[in-house]
Amino acid sequence: MSVFDGLRFRKVYSPIHNLDPRIKFVYVIAIFIVAILFFQIIPLLILFFMQIPFVLLARVQRQWLRSLRGAAFLATFIFVVNVGTTYFTSGYLLTAPNVENAAAMTLRFVVLVESFSVFFLTTSPDHLGLALEESRVPYEFAFAFTTAVRFVPVLAEEAQTIMDAQKARGLELEKGGLLKRIRNYVPVLIPLIVSAIRRSLELAEAMESRAWGATKKRTNLYLLKLHKGDYFLLAITVGILATAIYAHFFVTIPTITQLI
Amino acid sequence: MIEAQDIRYSYQNKIEALKGISLTIQDGEFVAIMGQNGAGKSTLVKHFNGLLKPSQGKVLVDGVETTKSSVAALARNVGFVFQNPDHQLFSETVEEEIAFALKNFGFKSEVIEDRVTWALNLLSLTQYRKTSPFLLSGGERKRVALASVLAWDPKTLILDEPTIGQDHDQKEKLRQFIMQMQTQKKTVVTVTHDVEFVAECNPRVVLMKDGKIVADGVGKEILTNPALLELSSIVLPQIAQVFTKLAPLGFPKDVIDIYEAKAIILKAKESKQGR
Amino acid sequence: MAIIETKNLTYTYPGATKPSIVDVSIKVEKGEFVLITGPSGCGKTTLCRCFNGLVPHFYQGELKGDISVSGIDTLKHHTYEMAKHVGLVFQNPENQLFALSIEKDVAFGLENMGVPREEMRRKVDWALNQTGIYDIRERSPHEISGGQQQRVAIASVLAMEPKVIVLDEPTSFLDPLSAEKIFDVIHKLNREQGITVILVEHRLDLTAKYANHLIVMDQGMVRFEGDPKKILSSEETRLIGVGIPKATLLYQMLRKDGLNLGDSTPLSSEELADQLLEALTPE
Numbered sequence: 050m051s052v053f054d055g056l057r058f059r060k061v062y063s064p065i066h067n068l069d070p071r072i073k074f075v076y077v078i079a080i081f082i083v084a085i086l087f088f089q090i091i092p093l094l095i096l097f098f099m100q101i102p103f104v105l106l107a108r109v110q111r112q113w114l115r116s117l118r119g120a121a122f123l124a125t126f127i128f129v130v131n132v133g134t135t136y137f138t139s140g141y142l143l144t145a146p147n148v149e150n151a152a153a154m155t156l157r158f159v160v161l162v163e164s165f166s167v168f169f170l171t172t173s174p175d176h177l178g179l180a181l182e183e184s185r186v187p188y189e190f191a192f193a194f195t196t197a198v199r200f201v202p203v204l205a206e207e208a209q210t211i212m213d214a215q216k217a218r219g220l221e222l223e224k225g226g227l228l229k230r231i232r233n234y235v236p237v238l239i240p241l242i243v244s245a246i247r248r249s250l251e252l253a254e255a256m257e258s259r260a261w262g263a264t265k266k267r268t269n270l271y272l273l274k275l276h277k278g279d280y281f282l283l284a285i286t287v288g289i290l291a292t293a294i295y296a297h298f299f300v301t302i303p304t305i306t307q308l309i
Numbered sequence: 310m311i312e313a314q315d316i317r318y319s320y321q322n323k324i325e326a327l328k329g330i331s332l333t334i335q336d337g338e339f340v341a342i343m344g345q346n347g348a349g350k351s352t353l354v355k356h357f358n359g360l361l362k363p364s365q366g367k368v369l370v371d372g373v374e375t376t377k378s379s380v381a382a383l384a385r386n387v388g389f390v391f392q393n394p395d396h397q398l399f400s401e402t403v404e405e406e407i408a409f410a411l412k413n414f415g416f417k418s419e420v421i422e423d424r425v426t427w428a429l430n431l432l433s434l435t436q437y438r439k440t441s442p443f444l445l446s447g448g449e450r451k452r453v454a455l456a457s458v459l460a461w462d463p464k465t466l467i468l469d470e471p472t473i474g475q476d477h478d479q480k481e482k483l484r485q486f487i488m489q490m491q492t493q494k495k496t497v498v499t500v501t502h503d504v505e506f507v508a509e510c511n512p513r514v515v516l517m518k519d520g521k522i523v524a525d526g527v528g529k530e531i532l533t534n535p536a537l538l539e540l541s542s543i544v545l546p547q548i549a550q551v552f553t554k555l556a557p558l559g560f561p562k563d564v565i566d567i568y569e570a571k572a573i574i575l576k577a578k579e580s581k582q583g584r
Numbered sequence: 585m586a587i588i589e590t591k592n593l594t595y596t597y598p599g600a601t602k603p604s605i606v607d608v609s610i611k612v613e614k615g616e617f618v619l620i621t622g623p624s625g626c627g628k629t630t631l632c633r634c635f636n637g638l639v640p641h642f643y644q645g646e647l648k649g650d651i652s653v654s655g656i657d658t659l660k661h662h663t664y665e666m667a668k669h670v671g672l673v674f675q676n677p678e679n680q681l682f683a684l685s686i687e688k689d690v691a692f693g694l695e696n697m698g699v700p701r702e703e704m705r706r707k708v709d710w711a712l713n714q715t716g717i718y719d720i721r722e723r724s725p726h727e728i729s730g731g732q733q734q735r736v737a738i739a740s741v742l743a744m745e746p747k748v749i750v751l752d753e754p755t756s757f758l759d760p761l762s763a764e765k766i767f768d769v770i771h772k773l774n775r776e777q778g779i780t781v782i783l784v785e786h787r788l789d790l791t792a793k794y795a796n797h798l799i800v801m802d803q804g805m806v807r808f809e810g811d812p813k814k815i816l817s818s819e820e821t822r823l824i825g826v827g828i829p830k831a832t833l834l835y836q837m838l839r840k841d842g843l844n845l846g847d848s849t850p851l852s853s854e855e856l857a858d859q860l861l862e863a864l865t866p867e
Contacts, residue, residue, distance in 0.1 A: 174684060175685065178684060195682070195683065195684055198684065199681075199682060199683065199684055199724070199725065202726050203678060203726060210391070210396050211396045213355070213360050213391075214391045214396045216380045216381070216384070217360060217380065217384050217388075217389040218384065218397070218409060218410035218413060218457065218458070219410050220409075221379070221381050221413070235399065236399045239399035240395060240396050240397065240399050243398075243443065244395055244396070248679050251676060251680065254638060254642065254672075254674065255674060255679065255682075256682070257641075257642055257663045257664070258663065258667060258671070258672040258741075259667055259692050259693035259741070260664040260667035260668070260696040260697045260744065261664060261696055262662075262664050262696070263664040263665070263667070263697045263698070264696070264697065264698040267695050267696060267698060268694075268698050268701060268704065269695060269701070270687065270688055270694075270695060270701065270705070271688070345761070346729065346762070448624050473756060474753070474756045474757075475624075476623045476624045476786050476825060476827065477623070477826060477827030478623060478825040480827075502759035503760075504760060505789065505830070542761050543760070543761070544760040544761055547789050547829060547830040547831055548830055548831075548834065548853075550853035551834070551853045551856050551857045551860070554853070554854070554857035554858075554861070555857060555860055555861065557861070557865070558860075558861065558865065567830055567833060571834060571837050571838060571841070574834075574838060574843065574864070575841055577864050578843050578863070578864060581864060
């Protein structure tokens with residue numbers, strides 16, 4: 050199942066992958082704030098193109114473009130709705146500023162989606178789990194996250210095995226109308242769920258047997274240390290935020306229609 | 310008859326699991342497919358009921374190419390019992406579980422009723438007819454899974470690692486069960502790494518390594534060939550281990566049966582005393 | 585003093601109609617290699633879980649009788665306290681590894697106990713080396729074989745430096761060669777580190793030769809306990825349904841037909857072969 054391939058630990062070592070996930074997350078939040086700050090299309094365009102060097106440095110162009118394609122449908126929808134509402138409310142007038150505004154709204158959505166996408170594409174689950182562990186999030190959540198990620202490929206394989214086992218008993222998953230096809234999946238879902246429950250029990254036994262809950266002050270084998278690159282990214286983030294706030298309050302940003 | 314003609318198979322991640330396998334299994338044969346974990350045993354047998362289709366080459370079941378048939382149609386004649394019964398069990402009662410496949414294959418309800426009773430009987434599960442399969446022990450669940458496959462009386466039975474987690478008595482019952490299937494002229498193919506179990510049954514053995522067949526023949530000969538077994542990371546059966554070390558006494562090396570071993574040793578003792 | 589001692593241990597799972605173990609009284613000395621065997625459902629798995637407190641703390645239900653492990657009464661202590669003394673390795677390799685890298689998994693118990701990083705690093709590396717998996721320590725658990733996974737499980741228990749390691753059918757899912765490797769690791773830990781080992785197994789042909797203390801259970805009760813050679817040569821043991829090693833069976837068959845190979849019942853093919861060579865080599 051190729052969907053799950055993306056969640057497997059992919060050891061792609063690029064400078065971006067090695068950055069501290071906490072700093073990366075701060076950067077993403079900053080982009081989020083800036084995107085919300087502006088209505089005008091020019092700053093949003095700048096924001097959008099600013100992601101590209103990161104994407105190229107991290108060598109995740111293909112996956113990034115794929116996620117862009119995924120966002121395309123919703124983006125088009127947003128654009129059409131925006132143009133549509135201004136069209137109808139302004140008395141069937143289609144003006145350049147209105148179209149530009151709709152484009153800005155759409156771009157804002159795209160920038161938000163893309164910044165999160167870049168984050169997840171350049172952060173391995175290991176790293177993410179570690180960041181969660183070291184943050185002030187209770188350990189149970191970090192543990193739940195990493196364990197879930199760890200078992201995704203296992204579950205995927207098991208789902209395949211169960212489907213095979215039932216197909217070998219004559220189950221034809223694709224046969225019948227919609228309702229019948231949904232019912233066809235019951236013999237696949239039930240063993241999957243039962244197996245998940247059994248697995249949780251076995252995991253719990255193993256956890257208990259390895260001193261789970263012994264102290265509230267858990268230690269960690271690994272330590273996330275901030276490096277030069279992280280400080281650099283932090284500086285960039287602060288720079289972006291500062292520029293954005295200044296521009297928002299003190300600079301009147303022209304629209305493209307005004308420039309033309 | 311099951312025929313594999315120079316088949317190759319690669320998984321999605323490009324790993325080639327089968328690298329040119331040619332194999333023919335006649336009706337009524339008992340074949341044990343052996344090899345290390347990862348040799349391609351399960352991948353191979355999944356071609357016999359169409360779950361997997363070869364990337365190259367052909368697989369023919371009773372003359373029909375598996376690519377030209379659905380899994381359901383092939384499953385009608387090739388019953389596959391998976392290693393973990395919990396990957397199959399989902400019904401509210403054992404009865405429904407056994408009837409599942411029969412319903413899928415379009416059997417009439419009277420026939421289903423009869424077949425379920427017969428299968429329950431065959432595997433000593435009659436008392437559990439109305440029990441939930443989830444409440445049964447591990448060994449009992451394995452029997453339910455087996456019963457649910459036997460119920461539709463397939464010509465060929467494929468057993469994937471049937472001895473895992475079984476104790477001595479359970480394995481003995483399994484062995485007797487396979488013998489019973491043999492007398493009913495069924496083809497039995499078992500994927501296993503349990504050398505002792507295979508030694509007791511002495512079937513035809515197909516030994517695999519890294520996606521290829523490295524040996525195909527009489528169980529006794531293959532299981533007592535140390536070079537072959539080392540190549541495919543299999544352990545010699547205990548009796549064979551003993552006899553390998555008795556080479557200085559001039560004993561034959563291809564002994565896997567305990568009674569044969571006893572006879573040979575007693576004879577040697579007599580001839581020694583006779584001197 | 586015995587490292588594990590139980591007196592009339594009886595336990596019923598909540599909702600069960602009859603007890604899983606009945607009146608179990610055993611004594612395990614420090615450094616022993618104990619083998620527990622018996623037909624499916626005989627209670628060996630339940631007994632294992634008594635040793636580290638999973639029974640009764642995790643499973644609830646009522647545990648009657650006395651049990652003392654490493655001097656501690658498991659009834660009066662949390663399971664996490666027992667982890668320092670008793671390590672438990674389970675049957676399914678996949679379902680006891682949670683972390684995204686092997687060494688993080690091995691460190692799991694130590695992290696839970698709040699061990700400082702330096703000390704943790706040392707213990708983790710030691711455990712990885714003892715089980716021969718140091719080279720794969722950065723891999724993820726799903727990428728490795730079942731045999732390697734079980735070695736990770738053993739390492740993660742070993743890192744906590746317990747005095748006793750209990751293994752519940754650890755090789756069920758493994759092929760015989762991988763199983764042998766696991767038994768080698770366990771045997772080495774017993775011999776070199778003096779760790780008391782309690783191994784639950786069906787495959788006596790592979791394991792009987794390591795044990796110096798055998799416990800045979802059936803229907804929740806201990807039927808035989810003591811010297812493996814004596815127990816495995818008795819007819820009664822065979823009747824319970826225990827899989828006697830072929831070498832032992834052959835020895836007995838020959839003895840019945842007049843060929844006595846000596847007083848020591850062989851438990852492995854090597855032992856039997858040696859006996860046969862001695863008896864049958866022309867002078």
